[in-house]
Amino acid sequence: MSSPESQRLNTGFWRQCADDINSVFERDPAARNWLEVLLTYPGVHAVLFYRVSHWLWIRNWRFTARWLSFMARMFSNVDIHPGAQIGCRFFIDHGACVVIGETAVVGDDVTLYHGVTLGGTSWNKGKRHPTLGNGVMVGAGAKILGNITVNDGARVGANSVVVEDVPEGCTVVGIPGKVVRLREAGKLNPYGIDLDHHLIPDPVGKAISCMLERIDALEAMVTQQSAEERYRDCEVDNDVCEKECPGARIASVVNR
Numbered sequence: 001m002s003s004p005e006s007q008r009l010n011t012g013f014w015r016q017c018a019d020d021i022n023s024v025f026e027r028d029p030a031a032r033n034w035l036e037v038l039l040t041y042p043g044v045h046a047v048l049f050y051r052v053s054h055w056l057w058i059r060n061w062r063f064t065a066r067w068l069s070f071m072a073r074m075f076s077n078v079d080i081h082p083g084a085q086i087g088c089r090f091f092i093d094h095g096a097c098v099v100i101g102e103t104a105v106v107g108d109d110v111t112l113y114h115g116v117t118l119g120g121t122s123w124n125k126g127k128r129h130p131t132l133g134n135g136v137m138v139g140a141g142a143k144i145l146g147n148i149t150v151n152d153g154a155r156v157g158a159n160s161v162v163v164e165d166v167p168e169g170c171t172v173v174g175i176p177g178k179v180v181r182l183r184e185a186g187k188l189n190p191y192g193i194d195l196d197h198h199l200i201p202d203p204v205g206k207a208i209s210c211m212l213e214r215i216d217a218l219e220a221m222v223t224q225q226s227a228e229e230r231y232r233d234c235e236v237d238n239d240v241c242e243k244e245c246p247g248a249r250i251a252s253v254v255n256r
Helices: 004-009 013-027 034-040 042-057 062-076 203-224 239-244 248-254
Strands: 078-080 098-100 117-119 143-145 171-173 178-180
Parallel strands (some): 098 117, 117 143
């Protein structure tokens, strides 16, 4: 994955803002025109504020950058630290209660839904927030915590808590997040971005389903056995076993 910082150096500020707005039309069918997106999308407001505050941050106008990001949070309900590194065509859908920490790194064409947190788990000053690769999609309410990497094309299910690396092109769901296979369902966005965040596997449900099928099979096997076959290997060697064990008398007769 190319560095978002290097991408910014090669892309003009206004071109980057235009790409951010255009990405809304690629991923939100409700978007109708530029004016509507520019005036009514809090996620877009947050990203545009971030672009300015980050420009100030890397030029050591740190207090001004933090103040601007604070105002952006008051205005959009999205908290993006100006020190975070965010790539091109970044889209926050609905733009409510999203938090992105100082050392987070976000690649190109990333989509976040409301309630997402890219948080830290350490008091250390170094890298303590996640890295998201290109084309990553994070569902509503998901928490990605610590200095971990969610690789290119991965998806994070809604309300998942991710604390370990996610391989490329995989889906992670649950608390704590478990990596599962990418489900072959739905259709890719015409621009090559997978927005089918509702089509995710349910590993817990699948495990329960397999267990129930196994229980049914075992019950069928037990039902088909005669009492004589069921207690053939039972050893009745004391009075308690003979009185308490169901079918013990049968076993006693069979094993004489």
